[in-house]
Amino acid sequence: MKLSDVATPALILDRARLEANIARMAQRFEGTGVRLRPHLKTAKSAEVARLATVGQFGGITVSTLAEARYFAGHGFADITYAVGLVPAKVAALAELMATGIALTVLTDNAAAARAIADEAARCGILLPVLIEIDSGAHRAGVVPDGSELPEIAKVLDGSEGTSVAGVLTHAGHAYHCDGIEGIKRIAEDERRAVVDAAARLAEAGIPCPTVSAGSTPTAVHGESVEGLTEFRPGVYMFFDLDQAGIGACAPHDIAVSVLASVIGHQTEHGRVNIDAGSLALSQDASANEFFGETGYGWVMDAAGGARIGKLHVEGVNQEHGMVTGPGGVPFGDLPVGAKIRVLPNHACITAAAYDKYFVIDSSGDANKVVAEWDRVNGW
Amino acid sequence: MKLSDVATPALILDRARLEANIARMAQRFEGTGVRLRPHLKTAKSAEVARLATVGQFGGITVSTLAEARYFAGHGFADITYAVGLVPAKVAALAELMATGIALTVLTDNAAAARAIADEAARCGILLPVLIEIDSGAHRAGVVPDGSELPEIAKVLDGSEGTSVAGVLTHAGHAYHCDGIEGIKRIAEDERRAVVDAAARLAEAGIPCPTVSAGSTPTAVHGESVEGLTEFRPGVYMFFDLDQAGIGACAPHDIAVSVLASVIGHQTEHGRVNIDAGSLALSQDASANEFFGETGYGWVMDAAGGARIGKLHVEGVNQEHGMVTGPGGVPFGDLPVGAKIRVLPNHACITAAAYDKYFVIDSSGDANKVVAEWDRVNGW
Numbered sequence: 001m002k003l004s005d006v007a008t009p010a011l012i013l014d015r016a017r018l019e020a021n022i023a024r025m026a027q028r029f030e031g032t033g034v035r036l037r038p039h040l041k042t043a044k045s046a047e048v049a050r051l052a053t054v055g056q057f058g059g060i061t062v063s064t065l066a067e068a069r070y071f072a073g074h075g076f077a078d079i080t081y082a083v084g085l086v087p088a089k090v091a092a093l094a095e096l097m098a099t100g101i102a103l104t105v106l107t108d109n110a111a112a113a114r115a116i117a118d119e120a121a122r123c124g125i126l127l128p129v130l131i132e133i134d135s136g137a138h139r140a141g142v143v144p145d146g147s148e149l150p151e152i153a154k155v156l157d158g159s160e161g162t163s164v165a166g167v168l169t170h171a172g173h174a175y176h177c178d179g180i181e182g183i184k185r186i187a188e189d190e191r192r193a194v195v196d197a198a199a200r201l202a203e204a205g206i207p208c209p210t211v212s213a214g215s216t217p218t219a220v221h222g223e224s225v226e227g228l229t230e231f232r233p234g235v236y237m238f239f240d241l242d243q244a245g246i247g248a249c250a251p252h253d254i255a256v257s258v259l260a261s262v263i264g265h266q267t268e269h270g271r272v273n274i275d276a277g278s279l280a281l282s283q284d285a286s287a288n289e290f291f292g293e294t295g296y297g298w299v300m301d302a303a304g305g306a307r308i309g310k311l312h313v314e315g316v317n318q319e320h321g322m323v324t325g326p327g328g329v330p331f332g333d334l335p336v337g338a339k340i341r342v343l344p345n346h347a348c349i350t351a352a353a354y355d356k357y358f359v360i361d362s363s364g365d366a367n368k369v370v371a372e373w374d375r376v377n378g379w
Numbered sequence: 380m381k382l383s384d385v386a387t388p389a390l391i392l393d394r395a396r397l398e399a400n401i402a403r404m405a406q407r408f409e410g411t412g413v414r415l416r417p418h419l420k421t422a423k424s425a426e427v428a429r430l431a432t433v434g435q436f437g438g439i440t441v442s443t444l445a446e447a448r449y450f451a452g453h454g455f456a457d458i459t460y461a462v463g464l465v466p467a468k469v470a471a472l473a474e475l476m477a478t479g480i481a482l483t484v485l486t487d488n489a490a491a492a493r494a495i496a497d498e499a500a501r502c503g504i505l506l507p508v509l510i511e512i513d514s515g516a517h518r519a520g521v522v523p524d525g526s527e528l529p530e531i532a533k534v535l536d537g538s539e540g541t542s543v544a545g546v547l548t549h550a551g552h553a554y555h556c557d558g559i560e561g562i563k564r565i566a567e568d569e570r571r572a573v574v575d576a577a578a579r580l581a582e583a584g585i586p587c588p589t590v591s592a593g594s595t596p597t598a599v600h601g602e603s604v605e606g607l608t609e610f611r612p613g614v615y616m617f618f619d620l621d622q623a624g625i626g627a628c629a630p631h632d633i634a635v636s637v638l639a640s641v642i643g644h645q646t647e648h649g650r651v652n653i654d655a656g657s658l659a660l661s662q663d664a665s666a667n668e669f670f671g672e673t674g675y676g677w678v679m680d681a682a683g684g685a686r687i688g689k690l691h692v693e694g695v696n697q698e699h700g701m702v703t704g705p706g707g708v709p710f711g712d713l714p715v716g717a718k719i720r721v722l723p724n725h726a727c728i729t730a731a732a733y734d735k736y737f738v739i740d741s742s743g744d745a746n747k748v749v750a751e752w753d754r755v756n757g758w
Contacts, residue, residue, distance in 0.1 A: 007468070086654065140699065263519075317518065349658065352732070379388055
């Protein structure tokens, strides 16, 4: 199958770029003693997970129960479910654990820890629970030096249904950094937050086997991993315009794109319309924080993946994308039916609209679809 | 099954509100001679389509080829595919037409019309094509009084593979209106644009059987339908905060919501976190144009669907929603595991993250799931 024959809109994954991104991240942690536990919330694909765990210890991170089930079904046996757990999901996890899967979950709340422990005991499992630490993103987690950390640890450690698996943080604020020096500082805050939290647990006599940090920008630019046991970046496999804006990659590292067709000309308004809108691209506009002329994504030629002028998707409706650029639109090169590719602002969100990847390999004939890989969406 | 037992996040549809919304729209067009061709791009559900076509002529509107195939497979035999067509999709449409489905498509480009006609002739079909008219939204379409309209009509009329089905417009700019008087003006522009276009085609001796307008706000508030043959509103079945903001409905008419669980407390930051984030709610923030304290949706109690204070989803990450409100968060009422429902900004976009509805009926026991209805996503 040729890329030019794929019905649009469609999600395209360049295996050459994917493998290069994965190799670069593996190299980054080689010899550090820190285990790479890739986050599969971006890729949601067993084929990608296999590539991302080559040469690693095999553990992965997921963000939904649907991912946990899917990856367990594809032979991944060590899974961290890294979103605050609700007690109502313990029974489903117990079913997975009964099939031989090592599952680790997350909480940042003592009352929830107690309810999770009770439910785990009722289900007859011993559930390892990580305590989420806030390293400055202020999204979730407890501070390393507050009263909640030892309180949660004591609940988990003292209950029949749970054990303290360790501590975990995600420096989400690294996504809004102004430059690489800023990322380095946040990476150090991220590291220190979990290392300090682990030390406090040790002082309280509670073992803390896992000290887990992880975001793609801090993985790429952090200077020290001392005291960490694992790292959980995810979007590095694909990268996106937001990561390019932060400085975590170059635009030509971006492995994922949306194939779209021109569906109309608005010559008077200096625009072509494409069949990729809010649903096919998402409404994520994150990279506009860093780049001009970005909108909902950069417009690249379908074959080689080079940007066409400074064309970008200026606006989106449900099934319409409006493409324009500061130098005008080359209408003659973009008749109705012509195909382009759009680089997304945020790969995790854009990819979630699709149930599969059309895989190409830009190191060979980039117009050849070399594989189709499935994805697991939903919850 | 009880609503309180549904795993979160999940898409909830209130059949009582759905049926009331559908009945109100049907009444609006009763006796006008204008046929209601509901747009199924929001609901993407055969069960909803059946309710929306009760007492109507049975035709529907769709926005993707996947919807066309799905609804054809569920017995809907008169389908308008109302997004500018690329010639590459004609062969797939020919396959559908061979099963007895009456399909009508859309273009606003003479070169595309020619390519569509050639491809249709090659496939051995006669494809009825609507010409898209720009009634002021400036998204797509040709102006009623320009040279492109007769040019496209002549191509379609003069080709073996196509016929002129008529003219179609969508007043998308009605979504950004400041008040009902504004919507009335736009409704009149919308009507006049297609009626004028139809008159021009008649003058040129080209029959124009269909004169199609349609958006939910203009359907609700427009004062005249003279000269129109059909109307294609869609989101009225569910409504959403954006439509409430425009004045097309009241918040208590909104039939669709996202069931979510509290997954953490950030007491210091005055927030609870829920397990509905960018993917479960979408990043659509449209209703903030009209309402304060809206963010990514209003937070309602799970059982009765009444708003909790002025709580709303202030921020979203992939699987996290951050809930706050001007009067603070009642943490005691919202322990980890507690369920709430979120009213969406834009039903069409939020619903697309789910492959099914859990249907409840608020005219009876609102905690009872009375049905599960599937949806067709993707392309």
